[in-house]
Amino acid sequence: MTNGKSGGSGAVVLSVDGVRKKIGRKWIIDDVTFDVREGEIFGFLGPNGAGKTTTIRMLVDLIRPSEGKITVCGFNVNRNPEKALQYVGSIVENPEVYTYLTGWENLQHFARMQPGVDKARIAEVVDIVRLDQRIHDKVSTYSLGMRQRLGIAQALLGRPRLLILDEPTNGLDPKGIKELREFIRKLADEGLAVFVSSHLLSEIQLLCDRVAIISKGRVLAVGGVNELVSRNSPYVLWELEPFDRAQELMIDRSDIQLLELSEVTLDDSIIAGMGPNSLITIMDEDLIPEIVAVLVTAEVEVRAVHKINPTLEQLFLKLTEGETID
């Protein structure tokens, strides 16, 4: 397990150190530690109920941690929220804005709550999220995607150095998700630290530079997405004839792990495409040519070899020992 203090190069914007939270008699959050640096997109991954939202609420002073310390740009969020939250733009859960006000009135409302946001800045963020056509309409007439964009505009108002987005792709269509992903990447390239929570592994893998995996209130791993993923060997699917012979050859090797179909997490489309004589293995990809040679000399027909790159999902299942993620 990495300690979360490594990786990245920019200045640390958000630092979460040994945070725990007790509600009633239960430790809802039990030891969460990680850093988020400027210019990086940091993913916060875990199943529903793992403590993602509780952690996010602690980051923005909605909930006070029982133990531990959260600092933003050097200011303690809970002791000095007036300073620390100045650098934070956030959407906690859904982008809930006042539906009886227009988009513009909403932004004005939040602009009055932070220093240095004038009319020009409001117009600027409206432009950034491309809401200029509808900004003077009541929010109650907005679609979910537009509310999401208004939420982001609101979060960007105060020129934050840290942007916190809780499940930002919830309720967006595939096109909206792609746009949002590009948008977040652009913000990070401009130096913003972006903290994104999600229960969708693919989402995090596509979007984030680094990731923390949380389950049952504990952070199980923190690290670069690629670094974490490469700790796992890829799946290699074989289609071989005769099947029994091939299985015998493989089963003896210590560097190959044979798997049953029920043990693996693969896309349905891949499983559907597999013939009856398929073998699923986990092995180093450099071994493939050697194995092919062995099979061929043993007069086994190699019909197909298919390598499936490792995913966060595999890592996740390994870390949580099969806890489901939905």
Next chain:
Amino acid sequence: MINLLPLIRNECLKIIKKKRFYVILLILLVLVPMFTYAQMRIAERSQNKFNSDWRLEVQQQITDNQNSLGSDRIPEEWKSYRKIFVQQLQYYLNHDVNPNEPSGVTFTREFLDNSVTLFIPLLIMAVASDLVSGERTTGTIKMLLTRPVKRWKVLFSKMAALLMFVSLIVLSTFLVSYLISGLAFGYKGFNVPVFTGFQISGDSVDMSTVHAVPQWKYLLMQCGLIWFVSVVVALLAFMVSVLVRSTAASIVVMMAALIAGTILTNMASAWTTAKYLFMVNLGLTGYLAGTPAPIEGMTLAFSMAVLAVWGLASVIISFTVFTKRDILN
């Protein structure tokens, strides 16, 4: 550091845009004409009966009440209430002053007297009850509290906006009632004398401190007391709205308390410790008019002190809870 003024402006803007205040005005505009019409019918009837001689009418009222005192079926408490009423009417008659001089001003005075314990508090709840719980129901509280502003400032701005609207509600109740009833009864009558200062002990009235004040002065005192009651009710409703997550629950809690108050006022004279409850102390204007207090030993100063303590306590509780509490959902 964020100034408080922009925050208060935000809160006022939200109350206006939520159209709560318009609803209150609308309620007044619908109900006041109804009461005015009812009052007009009463005036017409007594005119036919007594040929516009108010002395005959008052004399009749006195006789009616005195007759009923002999009946065994009337409870003792009502009897003492009626005895007091008779003495007051007699005082008006002796001084040749019509206690019910029909005018827009008199109507307003009576309307305010009748609305201080339930009607005006209800109007105030329309604004106060969802100030905080409304933000929690919609989830906007998260947006509000993740700004770089201390929580007490957010709450203070809400409270300040609330007090402004409370004043506005009291003022509009007065204005709407005067303007509409004036159409029927005329706009004059500000200088008509009204007696105040009746000292009630048991079922006798001490007249030594009674003095006449012009009706405008009486109305001013009345509005001041109503404003005080309204502020306390607003602060209580505000506290409930901080404590309870849903607006519906917050309204129900306050309604129950207010209605319990009107019920208790009618039957709690035996249970004397009930006088420390805020809801039996809401009828401050009754002390001006000289109606007997619901529980023996209650005076204007006592009631105001009780209300002030309740109001202060709710402010303290509101701020303590709001600044400390975790926002879990």
